[in-house]
Amino acid sequence: MADGMKTDANVDITDVVCPMTFVKVKVALEDLNDGQVLGVHLNDGEPIQNVPRSLKDEGHKVLSVRKAADDTYDLIVQKNGLAQ
């Protein structure tokens, strides 16, 4: 996926708005083990402003952020990566 990094799971939150954006990412992360990585496809604006911050608040590490040509973003998030 993004940056050629292999992800353990992916979630697309371009079809929902706050707070469902973070809810869907959070539930997807719960299915992973610590250290595994999740790809998140999200919209510009409120999602890209808030979702990475919420992830950091809960101890997850945003490994990369990539903007696509259609103004959407792809995040790579490592579960509990800030705790390690």
Added chain:
Amino acid sequence: MSSLTNEQLERYSRHIILKQVGGKGQEKLLNGKVLVIGTGGLGSPAAMYLAAAGVGTIGLVDYDVVDLSNLQRQIIHKTSSVGKNKVDSGRATIEALNPDVKVHTYQELVRADNILDIIRDQDYDFLIDATDNFPAKFLINDACVMAKKPFSHAGIIRFQGQTMTYVPGQGPCYRCVFPEMPPKDAVPTCREAGIIGVMGGVIGTLQATEAIKYILGIGDLLTGYLLTYDALTMQFRKIKIPRNPNCPVCGDHPTVTKLVDYEQPACDLRKKG
């Protein structure tokens, strides 16, 4: 994979966002089973908040019917419910609030010969004592100690309320604090004494909070503490109470080893309308 549907993710989103809850915690709530004994001033808000929270199985115990004088505080019942069985009225409110909840109703007074069967019926995880009389409070306490079930005690009168939480093996029970029934007619019931309508909302909601925390396994429960609230002075007091090793029911050498039906004060005995 999370078992939550998209609709559930949305309904419980404000829970799931909480670090202490998450999707896993919400699943625990949906699998949780709470028995609410009494659907009056305390049981109304307790049962409604548990239902809104998505506690998946809620039992309601009450023998009474809705009376017009209940509606000043018993918010689970409506004007149109007057004359109906309280458990049926409560069920209707819960089912309208949250279809995720399975409601089990017990149209009876808790007694020594039925309370353990009611608890076992759905193997409830946690009980809420939302009753308005001492015989029921002592019976619920003794049954929970004997069945090793956690429960939230509460009592409300006039402008005052109190609550404590019993968890087996983790602190005092109700009888550690109040070993024996008060003498008959020494204590007024809320029928005689009056009760400010909001009191059940405050204390019953605290009871629901304890049930939710217990199911989620988060925070500190009111085990080993009696919380009192005075609405006139707006004072909360959290009083530390030790377990009594000589407690007649949970002590090291209990003297109360089987359930007893204590006598109801005469004014509490009312015929079904």
